[in-house]
């Protein structure tokens with residue numbers, strides 16, 4: 149057992165079992181005499197890893213045959229551009245919901261390529277809630293409707309899947325990927341970087357309805373066209389082989405945890421432990437509306453910013469790492485992704501309680 153709990157927002161904690169397996173297979177993968185890092189991406193060993201990872205992801209999320217799974221690079225940030233370049237016609241417009249910093253970045257990037265309507269925003273209350281759908285000013289002929297399912301910095305998570313009607317629904321799921329069941333069929337496209345909940349940095353996963361492929365803007369780089377990647381089974385060029393391999397091990401680990409419903413139960417339990425404590429005291433505060441609180445990223449403040457340093461120092465001495473909040477928000481943030489054991493959350497709450505006793 150490792151002696152620390154890592155609350156980083158990403159790159160983030162991975163299951164210890166997965167790291168141990170990767171270590172055991174580091175020099176010689178399954179008797180091949182090679183590390184996965186050294187394998188040709190077109191050889192049968194790596195191909196089997198790649199195909200198994202896709203099969204397991206499809207099984208875990210219930211991804212229907214109507215949707216392609218792409219293993220790409222460039223992070224969710226590149227998807228902020230690839231999405232409009234593929235789905236937003238030059239004279240069309242797209243709808244975006246703004247619930248925080250990542251939505252804001254997606255909107256800003258999309259505006260480089262076309263007209264964007266912000267159909268609802270929670271900026272009026274510092275991005276601490278999800279605007280109710282009844283108040284969204286959607287347009288029926290938008291090229292797509294984009295939302296960020298979990299705002300990693302603000303700690304705001306959609307408690308529902310938006311109803312986009314006939315408009316293709318697009319979600320940034322970077323920080324709640326595989327943490328709760330989602331109805332893939334209701335989405336035209338979902339994307340996320342792997343480094344929050346799935347594996348190492350360097351892999352971006354896109355799940356896209358196949359009938360939307362083939363409409364990329366003329367003149368864009370080949371690498372930016374979803375269809376080219378789909379046609380090449382994500383092997384247009386060298387894929388991030390090591391990251392796909394680790395993601396595949398995480399998918400198998402998730403299956404052993406009872407799949408997505410199994411991990412969701414544990415995520416609910418972990419989040420409840422921390423929120424119940426936050427709600428039981430006036431010493432710490434979380435600004436997010438209860439119904440929209442994230443199960444993955446939990447920001448909280450101490451009564452005085454001068455207490456931040458001693459809080460973090462004591463946390464570190466207890467092996468509770470990377471609790472400092474995002475620079476734009478301040479305070480603390482505990483990211484408790486799938487791989488965070490409940491013992492980590494208990495240890496955090498114990499420290500918070502002890503700190504409150506000595507400083508409250």
Ligand SMILES: *Cc1c(COP(=O)(O)O)cnc(C)c1O
Pocket residue numbers: 158222223224225226250296298299300320321322323341342344
């Ligand atoms: C981290 C994050 C991003 C950016 O991901 P990169 O892989 O660093 O480009 C985008 N959206 C959300 C919700 C994130 O958490």
